[in-house]
Amino acid sequence: MRRGTVHALVGENGAGKSTLMKILYGMQRPDEGTIALDGTPVELHSPADAISRGVGMVHQHFMLADNFTVLENVVLGAEKSHGIGGRARARIKEISDAYGLGIRPDVMVEDLGVADRQRVEILKVLYRGARTLILDEPTAVLVPQEVDALFANLRDLKAEGLTVLFISHKLGEVLSVADDITVIRRGTTVASVIPSETDPRRLAELMVGSELPSPETRESTVTDTEMLRLNGVRLTATDVDGVERAVLDDIGFTIHKGEVLGIAGVEGNGQAELVEAIMGMRDPDEGTVTLDGADISHAPTRKRRVDGIGYIPEDRHRHGLLLEAPLWENRVLGHVTEAPNSKGGLLNPAAARRDTERIVAAYDVRTPGIEVTAASLSGGNQQKLIVGREMSHHPKLLIAAHPTRGVDVGAQAQIWDQIRTARREGLAVLLISADLDELIGLSDTLRVMYRGRLVADADPATITPEELGSAMTGAASGHLETPVAETAGGEDR
Amino acid sequence: MKKFDKERVLLAVAAPALALVAAFLLTALVLAATGKAPFNAFGIMFDYGVKADSQVYILNKATTYYLAGLAVAIGFRMNLFNIGVDGQYRLAAFFAAVVGGALQLPGLVQIPLIILVAMLVGAMWASIAGLLKVYRGVSEVISTIMLNSLSSILISYLLVDGRLADLDKQTNIVSTDPLPSSSHFFTIPAGGDLDPVFGFIVVAVLAGVGFWFLLGRTRFGFDLRAVGRSESAAQASGVDVKRMVLTSMLLSGAMAGLIGMPTLLNDTHQFTSDFPAGIGFTGIAIALLGRNNPVGIALAAVLWGFLERGANRLEFEGYDKEIVGVMQGVIVLCVVIAYELVRRYGLKRQQQRVGAELAAQARKTDPEKEVAV
Numbered sequence: 001m002r003r004g005t006v007h008a009l010v011g012e013n014g015a016g017k018s019t020l021m022k023i024l025y026g027m028q029r030p031d032e033g034t035i036a037l038d039g040t041p042v043e044l045h046s047p048a049d050a051i052s053r054g055v056g057m058v059h060q061h062f063m064l065a066d067n068f069t070v071l072e073n074v075v076l077g078a079e080k081s082h083g084i085g086g087r088a089r090a091r092i093k094e095i096s097d098a099y100g101l102g103i104r105p106d107v108m109v110e111d112l113g114v115a116d117r118q119r120v121e122i123l124k125v126l127y128r129g130a131r132t133l134i135l136d137e138p139t140a141v142l143v144p145q146e147v148d149a150l151f152a153n154l155r156d157l158k159a160e161g162l163t164v165l166f167i168s169h170k171l172g173e174v175l176s177v178a179d180d181i182t183v184i185r186r187g188t189t190v191a192s193v194i195p196s197e198t199d200p201r202r203l204a205e206l207m208v209g210s211e212l213p214s215p216e217t218r219e220s221t222v223t224d225t226e227m228l229r230l231n232g233v234r235l236t237a238t239d240v241d242g243v244e245r246a247v248l249d250d251i252g253f254t255i256h257k258g259e260v261l262g263i264a265g266v267e268g269n270g271q272a273e274l275v276e277a278i279m280g281m282r283d284p285d286e287g288t289v290t291l292d293g294a295d296i297s298h299a300p301t302r303k304r305r306v307d308g309i310g311y312i313p314e315d316r317h318r319h320g321l322l323l324e325a326p327l328w329e330n331r332v333l334g335h336v337t338e339a340p341n342s343k344g345g346l347l348n349p350a351a352a353r354r355d356t357e358r359i360v361a362a363y364d365v366r367t368p369g370i371e372v373t374a375a376s377l378s379g380g381n382q383q384k385l386i387v388g389r390e391m392s393h394h395p396k397l398l399i400a401a402h403p404t405r406g407v408d409v410g411a412q413a414q415i416w417d418q419i420r421t422a423r424r425e426g427l428a429v430l431l432i433s434a435d436l437d438e439l440i441g442l443s444d445t446l447r448v449m450y451r452g453r454l455v456a457d458a459d460p461a462t463i464t465p466e467e468l469g470s471a472m473t474g475a476a477s478g479h480l481e482t483p484v485a486e487t488a489g490g491e492d493r
Numbered sequence: 494m495k496k497f498d499k500e501r502v503l504l505a506v507a508a509p510a511l512a513l514v515a516a517f518l519l520t521a522l523v524l525a526a527t528g529k530a531p532f533n534a535f536g537i538m539f540d541y542g543v544k545a546d547s548q549v550y551i552l553n554k555a556t557t558y559y560l561a562g563l564a565v566a567i568g569f570r571m572n573l574f575n576i577g578v579d580g581q582y583r584l585a586a587f588f589a590a591v592v593g594g595a596l597q598l599p600g601l602v603q604i605p606l607i608i609l610v611a612m613l614v615g616a617m618w619a620s621i622a623g624l625l626k627v628y629r630g631v632s633e634v635i636s637t638i639m640l641n642s643l644s645s646i647l648i649s650y651l652l653v654d655g656r657l658a659d660l661d662k663q664t665n666i667v668s669t670d671p672l673p674s675s676s677h678f679f680t681i682p683a684g685g686d687l688d689p690v691f692g693f694i695v696v697a698v699l700a701g702v703g704f705w706f707l708l709g710r711t712r713f714g715f716d717l718r719a720v721g722r723s724e725s726a727a728q729a730s731g732v733d734v735k736r737m738v739l740t741s742m743l744l745s746g747a748m749a750g751l752i753g754m755p756t757l758l759n760d761t762h763q764f765t766s767d768f769p770a771g772i773g774f775t776g777i778a779i780a781l782l783g784r785n786n787p788v789g790i791a792l793a794a795v796l797w798g799f800l801e802r803g804a805n806r807l808e809f810e811g812y813d814k815e816i817v818g819v820m821q822g823v824i825v826l827c828v829v830i831a832y833e834l835v836r837r838y839g840l841k842r843q844q845q846r847v848g849a850e851l852a853a854q855a856r857k858t859d860p861e862k863e864v865a866v
Contacts, residue, residue, distance in 0.1 A: 302731030
């Protein structure tokens with residue numbers, strides 16, 4: 001990496017990006033090889049070691065204390081450098097102004113949006129004297145406008161002589177912000193390129209050795225048969241301060257057989273709660289949920305699953321897998337009452353094992369066998385197993401929350417294909433995703449969720465990610481129309 | 494696949510073996526520190542432990558311990574720490590003894606009745622902790638510890654001359670009415686002038702088989718294990734976690750109810766103030782040592798019986814009998830540490846193997862892709 005540049009590290013899931021980062025940040029030790037900083041070989045034994053040498057990391061999941069102010073969060077653990085009072089505040093101001101971060105030191109972190117929190121994280125690292133910044137998938141949680149702002153910040157940073165290592169899945173972004181790109185695959189560097197000499201397709205090919213997949217799905221398979229209908233669903237929750245607020249407010253929509261309904265929104269605006277209300281993991285305070293004509297508003301989760309709801313959870317580790325259980329037990333999870341997993345009250349391990357073998361083969365789950373634990377598979381392969389499991393029970397309705405998050409390009413194409421195929425056969429899909437291209441490409445209908453409400457709808461055939469992004473921040477509502485009318489009429493859905 | 498399995502078995506055995514070796518070494522150090530020859534003590538324990546009468550003693554002890562281990566293991570399998578097995582079995586045995594002493598039914602009816610009473614009382618006592626956890630979020634660890642004290646107080650209140658017990662004027666011992674001889678459980682003669690083996694060992698074996706079948710072969714067992722591995726994933730899979738907490742607490746308590754039965758039905762035939770106490774805690778150690786596995790728990794129970802038998806002998810030979818207590822404590826500590834070490838090692842190793850095998854597969858299948866780059 002050259003000083004004063006943004007260097008991007010790209011690679012499919014399981015290629016070794018995270019491991020490399022852990023090594024650079026001192027969380028893991030390499031078996032062989034050397035790391036040189038400013039020409040001198042260094043050995044990083046711990047994150048503290050890395051920080052003292054000017055290497056700082058901004059994690060994908062923010063490490064901030066919500067009930068502290070920005071100032072308190074920044075000085076936490078670094079009290080020695082500038083104290084915790086006026087001097088620290090002055091320093092924060094100074095850094096913030098120098099790099100155009102626009103930080104207000106006395107705001108509570110819980111009142112900040114995702115983009116602001118990310119800037120606090122960046123400031124935290126700079127405050128500790130970092131000259132080299134590692135950003136782990138920083139754009140995953142941002143809407144397009146916020147991404148642009150972040151990139152502006154990164155350009156300011158490098159103008160001041162700082163070096164940024166930028167890790168991302170999104171090749172378009174990488175090309176727009178990076179000065180150099182390193183592609184790794186299966187733990188080795190496969191290519192070093194500069195953006196002006198490549199394009200997303202070529203980069204993707206380098207990453208996986210295959211073509212860049214596209215989520216495009218244009219021919220409509222939407223039917224008139226209602227599969228899922230939500231009416232006036234309201235859910236309140238008590239937040240950390242003991243204040244009761246509505247996390248879902250007057251949610252209503254209908255998904256027909258063969259229709260994919262996409263929900264766009266910045267994370268934390270009620271999408272997770274919506275999924276949990278439909279799955280029966282949370283009981284709505286008001287409103288009805290109707291599946292295929294039957295009222296399931298308060299039915300237990302198991303009944304909903306047996307009735308034909310397939311579920312690809314947002315957090316596969318928390319909701320989709322038993323990490324320490326073998327693959328075949330994970331195949332049973334969620335479908336323990338259904339064939340071939342059990343008969344009467346008894347498990348049928350032999351049949352479940354056979355069916356797991358089938359899923360592993362049919363969905364290309366890369367594993368040496370079905371007795372290994374789920375934890376030993378890479379994220380993409382875990383996801384393929386989950387998709388295979390849910391599809392194997394021929395659901396009427398599939399709830400897919402971020403179905404391709406953290407999944408490499410190859411697996412992504414496969415999962416999109418499977419959703420498309422099932423949709424053609426009459427599957428109704430509720431798609432929730434932070435990947436706007438995925439949403440626009442797969443959905444037949446789009447809704448935007450903001451602060452627990454469905455505030456806008458859009459036609460995926462005409463909408464652009466930018467327009468969607470502005471609705472996600474609450475700037476636009478109602479029916480989103482492209483100012484330039486591309487096709488005349490007939491698109492009202 | 495074969496290779497993989499062999500390694501898994503090896504890892505499974507490695508943890509307890511490692512723990513036992515470490516425990517013996519540490520105990521040897523303790524013995525040496527007290528100025529005694531350590532290996533001589535082990536020799537004495539072993540020689541004495543393999544004698545015929547010792548074996549009967551060990552089997553009878555192990556029957557009780559096995560049931561205690563199973564009762565605790567049901568909770569452990571779903572991450573519930575039922576520390577209250579101790580109170581549950583004592584209260585269960587007490588009421589079972591009261592009911593048994595009050596009735597004069599044929600054995601075929603009365604024995605199952607006594608056992609049923611014990612299981613019901615154990616389950617009910619455990620359900621208090623379960624209900625508190627489900628509806629009030631009270632940690633089962635805290636509530637069961639307090640329920641242990643409560644059950645002791647309850648027993649000492651009721652085990653008084655004129656309440657539910659009588660005072661034997663000659664021996665000055667308070668006890669419940671003795672069970673009629675028709676309610677004595679059958680015994681298995683061990684030959685010669687040896688004490689017989691408790692017939693209840695048969696029930697214990699059946700309980701072990703039932704435990705294995707319920708957890709490993711039924712839908713209910715799968716749900717229970719799923720909750721133990723990941724509560725959130727189990728809930729998303731459709732398990733009613735609250736109900737599962739309550740059910741497994743009831744099961745654990747019912748199993749705890751059986752713990753006092755070998756002693757009551759095969760040995761003392763009445764509940765006295767010196768009815769064995771503290772077996773619930775022994776059960777925790779045994780469940781840990783046996784990895785919550787029915788066969789493992791059986792081996793652990795036998796080992797525990799063996800150690801206690803040896804302790805009696807060591808006293809005769811001029812050793813401090815507390816040394817066995819030290820040994821048991823050290824074993825439990827070593828076991829907990831060894832399991833965690835082996836578990837982490839196993840997981841890491843498996844990940845490495847998966848990685849290595851996949852890399853090998855990939856190299857075989859797509860050389861042309863490499864060329865394409």
